[in-house]
Amino acid sequence: MAIKLRRNFGITSEKLRNNFGITSEKLRNNFGITSEKLRNNFEETSELIQNPSKEVVTRKQTKLLEQLNNTQKKIVELLKENPNLTAESLAKQLCLSSRSIEYNIQKIKELGLIVRHGSHKDGYWEVKV
Numbered sequence: 001m002a003i004k005l006r007r008n009f010g011i012t013s014e015k016l017r018n019n020f021g022i023t024s025e026k027l028r029n030n031f032g033i034t035s036e037k038l039r040n041n042f043e044e045t046s047e048l049i050q051n052p053s054k055e056v057v058t059r060k061q062t063k064l065l066e067q068l069n070n071t072q073k074k075i076v077e078l079l080k081e082n083p084n085l086t087a088e089s090l091a092k093q094l095c096l097s098s099r100s101i102e103y104n105i106q107k108i109k110e111l112g113l114i115v116r117h118g119s120h121k122d123g124y125w126e127v128k129v
Contacts, residue, residue: 061113061128064111064112065129067111068108068113069104071100072104074094075090076129078090078093079127080127083125083127085125086120086121087101087105113129114126114128
């Protein structure tokens, strides 16, 4: 009886050691991910608290802006200055075809950086960054 207990104890303790290693590894990995999310949220929130009247460009928006090519960045800047611009007027200002402007606007819209409100003639652009 005592031998069976010792054998089972050895097996059980080995299983516990193995599972503890796996569990602690999972906890370490999850802790790293969670703490990074907390850090990012804290930084964004603290920026808003420090400068509530200013527009704050979040990390997500900064990463999205980095994905834009030069033409798309110029379009965003022009739309910030004048949200009533049309694709035709943008094409004239940037010396590009209106089709090229429409393609680039579509890419910017897919990233969620701009939104069109209203009709094509009477509407305006909302720039999110």
